[in-house]
Amino acid sequence: MSFNAKNTLLFGLALLAAALAPVGISSKFYLDVLTLIFFTAYIGQSWNILGGYAGQFSFGGVMFFGTGAYTSSILLVTFGIPPLIGIFVAVLMGAFLGFLVGYLSFRSGLRGSYFALITLAFAELLRVLANSVEFTGGGVGLFLTYAPGLMNLQFVSPTGFYYFSLFLLVISLAIALWLERSRFGAQLIAIRENEEAAEALGIDTLKCKLYAIMIMGGMGGAAGTFYAQKYLYIDPPISYSIALSVEMLLVSIVGGLGTVFGPLIGSVVLHVVNEVARHFIDTPGLSLIVYGVILIFIISYLPNGLVGLFRRSRGKKEDGGA
């Protein structure tokens, strides 16, 4: 994305609108939907950094989320360390896990579906571990006490969580924007397009991929803390759910792989479609069919995602992209 005056202005206006939204929206339901949209966009962006920019698809992105959720929750429940500090530990743990998984799998040259599957296996491994060992609460899960306050990252009104998710979203957009403009981002894109050629050009592909998965891990860790403090309960099936892994790659693919605003657009569209379908179709569960059909259409007819549609309608003004 080029960073001209018009784009900066648009971005600033959108941010201002988002910041002022709670003043205009009194319904707690809509605020909660917006919070979820931002949250999904954030976690989708974390996947997008490794999957979209560096081209390394992972099916186990949820492992960073779950590890972050457990890190800050165990720190809070067992050691009494407030989540405001815990969230940073969660980020570190997520990045460390990313390093571990990335080092093991990238070093042995895994890529494509093999890499996707090994991340899935790591997520399953962690789920079984969390289910079995004592300090995670086992299958019972961890209950967090409700004590609103900034130290606990808990808020009385949905507005607090709304700003929390908005804050996370802005950080993720900033990281993506930085990637678009930095040398590191260009190296990741080079790896995506042709790894051998990138290597031949002197790019340390292992190091770049490791940095990418560590960024993803750190972002996922913070997302875990957010979730735990919002819902006050985590257990292994929630923390390491395959559904969330799928959701984070879905919003990126629907919105547009390797784009700054792809995950956000994908997240908005998917949530709105989901809510509208649920509103108009009375039979429970049937709304998912509409959701599924729309997904199939987007994926078959828009290979570059919704961002690609937007670019095409502007007559290919911008070169490159997804």
Added chain:
Amino acid sequence: MLLPIFYVDPYTGNVFVIIAFTIVVLGGMGSIVGALLGGFIIGITESVGGLLLGESLGQIGISLIFILILIFRPTGIFGSKA
């Protein structure tokens, strides 16, 4: 074949999809002998794991062996070098 043991619901297949995929990657994509051997490995790991490590931790076997084989043999046991 499995219905006397498992009950039927729309999600019945999910468990087997993952296991089947694991087996194929384990043995090496496109290798018949590999799939057979992979099936044996996974089946034995699952049963013995449950016996040795207990009900809950026993499930770790499949993912653990999958990770180990992929790390040391990135294209599966009988996979080609391609």
